[in-house]
Amino acid sequence: MPASPAAAAKAAPSSDETPAISVKDLRKCFGDHEVLKGISLEAHKGDVISILGSSGSGKSTMLRCINLLETPDSGEVRVDGELIRMKPTRDGHQMPADIRQVERIRANLAMVFQSFNLWSHMTVLENLVAAPTHVLKRPRAECLEQAEALLKRVGIWERRNYYPPHMSGGQQQRAAIARALAMNPKVMLFDEPTSALDPELVGEVLRVMRSLAEEGRTMLVVTHEMGFARDVSSKVMFLHKGEVDSVGEPKEMFARPPTPQFKQFIANFNK
Amino acid sequence: MDFDFYLSTMWSVLKALPLTLEIWFSGVAIGLVIATGLTWLRASGYKLGEYFTRGYVFVFRGSPLLVQLYLIYFGLSQFDFVRHSPILWPILRDPMYCTIVAMALNTAAYSSEIFRGSLRAVPVGQIEAAKAFGMSAFTRFRLVTLPIALRLALPAYSTEIILMTKATALASVVTIMEMMGTAQKIQHDTFRPIEVLTCAGVIYLLLNLSIARLFAWVEYLLSPHLRPAPEQSQQVKPVPEVL
Numbered sequence: 001m002p003a004s005p006a007a008a009a010k011a012a013p014s015s016d017e018t019p020a021i022s023v024k025d026l027r028k029c030f031g032d033h034e035v036l037k038g039i040s041l042e043a044h045k046g047d048v049i050s051i052l053g054s055s056g057s058g059k060s061t062m063l064r065c066i067n068l069l070e071t072p073d074s075g076e077v078r079v080d081g082e083l084i085r086m087k088p089t090r091d092g093h094q095m096p097a098d099i100r101q102v103e104r105i106r107a108n109l110a111m112v113f114q115s116f117n118l119w120s121h122m123t124v125l126e127n128l129v130a131a132p133t134h135v136l137k138r139p140r141a142e143c144l145e146q147a148e149a150l151l152k153r154v155g156i157w158e159r160r161n162y163y164p165p166h167m168s169g170g171q172q173q174r175a176a177i178a179r180a181l182a183m184n185p186k187v188m189l190f191d192e193p194t195s196a197l198d199p200e201l202v203g204e205v206l207r208v209m210r211s212l213a214e215e216g217r218t219m220l221v222v223t224h225e226m227g228f229a230r231d232v233s234s235k236v237m238f239l240h241k242g243e244v245d246s247v248g249e250p251k252e253m254f255a256r257p258p259t260p261q262f263k264q265f266i267a268n269f270n271k
Numbered sequence: 272m273d274f275d276f277y278l279s280t281m282w283s284v285l286k287a288l289p290l291t292l293e294i295w296f297s298g299v300a301i302g303l304v305i306a307t308g309l310t311w312l313r314a315s316g317y318k319l320g321e322y323f324t325r326g327y328v329f330v331f332r333g334s335p336l337l338v339q340l341y342l343i344y345f346g347l348s349q350f351d352f353v354r355h356s357p358i359l360w361p362i363l364r365d366p367m368y369c370t371i372v373a374m375a376l377n378t379a380a381y382s383s384e385i386f387r388g389s390l391r392a393v394p395v396g397q398i399e400a401a402k403a404f405g406m407s408a409f410t411r412f413r414l415v416t417l418p419i420a421l422r423l424a425l426p427a428y429s430t431e432i433i434l435m436t437k438a439t440a441l442a443s444v445v446t447i448m449e450m451m452g453t454a455q456k457i458q459h460d461t462f463r464p465i466e467v468l469t470c471a472g473v474i475y476l477l478l479n480l481s482i483a484r485l486f487a488w489v490e491y492l493l494s495p496h497l498r499p500a501p502e503q504s505q506q507v508k509p510v511p512e513v514l
């Protein structure tokens with residue numbers, strides 16, 4: 001595990017380095033509703049990018065286009081420089097050209113969902129070893145050992161043999177983060193990881209995420225936690241109606257909102 | 272009450288239980304294989320497969336099993352090519368095989384509908400998580416979709432299987448001396464229908480009770496996550512990987 005100090009992780013990456021994620025001009029329609037209108041984004045190693053935006057602005061769709069849970073209509077996604085190849089379909093859209101490539105890239109992009117989506121018929125421990133053993137083909141014993149260490153780290157080792165429905169939301173989300181970590185992913189995608197939690201459980205999940213940021217993980221975090229966006233992330237991106245309204249350094253963005261839309265957005269939050 | 276008559280009738284009908292079980296098991300097992308094929312065909316996304324399975328379900332679910340049995344046993348033998356086929360004829364001239372075929376075809380229609388429903392009921396988030404972690408379609412199916420769908424299918428499928436034990440009684444109309452056939456023979460010989468049918472009914476009841484208990488037990492084993500949470504202090508053994 002990389003353990004570079006937070007300060008080093010947040011230092012501006014050299015521009016000639018290959019970005020961990022590079023998204024160019026991503027577009028996506030659902031029917032005739034254009035949800036993403038040309039989104040571009042670059043995340044370098046160690047970047048923690050908070051993606052803000054009001055409900056329906058396309059945050060989830062953007063994240064889901066990056067790991068191909070949704071197929072973008074156009075635009076390109078590169079992970080560690082590798083372009084996800086697409087081919088046109090008969091109805092004028094596009095689809096992944098090589099599903100094996102998509103699966104390989106997905107294994108490097110662990111996702112944490114708003115509603116956890118832990119596999120409910122597996123214990124926590126089984127949830128953590130399923131993908132490493134079956135996707136990465138790592139030895140089961142080694143995966144189990146790593147899983148226990150990760151569960152200790154997120155503070156739910158005692159619950160390792162529990163089934164997800166038997167745990168609180170905060171515990172489930174920490175298990176889901178541990179499940180993502182078990183893949184040793186290059187980039188972690190978080191889609192509103194604390195939005196489904198009772199307020200008193202938000203803190204325990206945010207603490208885990210903060211510790212990930214501090215050890216230099218590359219993270220894209222869709223969130224409504226303004227404290228996290230301002231204090232933990234290295235970059236804030238504000239989506240408005242399917243477009244990137246503004247991007248910037250967090251303290252700067254919050255101190256001097258660059259656009260009226262963003263100003264309005266944080267004003268609504270402080271009410 | 273004539274206990275001796277009850278006892279001897281019970282015993283005679285019970286001696287036919289193995290035959291009933293054989294018909295039941297063969298019908299259900301072959302039906303399960305066909306149902307799996309139909310479910311796969313239906314889920315494969317091919318239009319032709321969908322039309323075929325829809326038609327199949329329409330025919331075999333929409334008509335009485337008794338009609339299907341008669342048509343298979345008496346109807347198919349009308350065709351020359353059936354009578355001259357070295358594969359079909361040995362099966363279709365035998366009433367026992369005909370019963371099994373009719374039951375299998377019939378239960379396959381119901382079961383494939385049950386399986387289709389339970390596959391669709393697997394929460395989409397569970398499958399998306401499997402996708403997002405890079406699992407291939409096959410791995411996703413084996414580790415996530417199938418185990419969840421099986422648990423969802425079990426209650427309805429166990430009902431279907433119990434219906435099939437009762438359906439074995441139809442074999443008696445094509446001369447098979449399973450439990451119902453045996454009971455009818457005793458009834459004809461003794462003119463004591465109430466006692467004889469009571470005996471047969473009790474045996475069917477006990478048989479279905481055992482099957483229902485068996486399924487309830489399997490359901491319990493497969494659904495630890497749906498039971499109440501264990502106590503914090505209590506250690507839970509990890510479940511070995513079953514699939």
Ligand SMILES: Nc1ncnc2c1ncn2[C@@H]1O[C@H](COP(=O)(O)OP(=O)(O)O)[C@@H](O)[C@H]1O
Pocket residue numbers: 030035053054055056057058059060061062
């Ligand atoms: N699968 C879908 N089918 C149709 N419309 C969708 C689908 N997913 C999202 N949308 C629509 O796209 C818009 C953006 O959704 P989403 O990306 O979930 O927004 P956010 O995460 O920012 O709240 C919304 O208007 C939503 O209704």
Ligand SMILES: [Mg+2]
Pocket residue numbers: 059060061191192
């Ligand atoms: Mg969303």
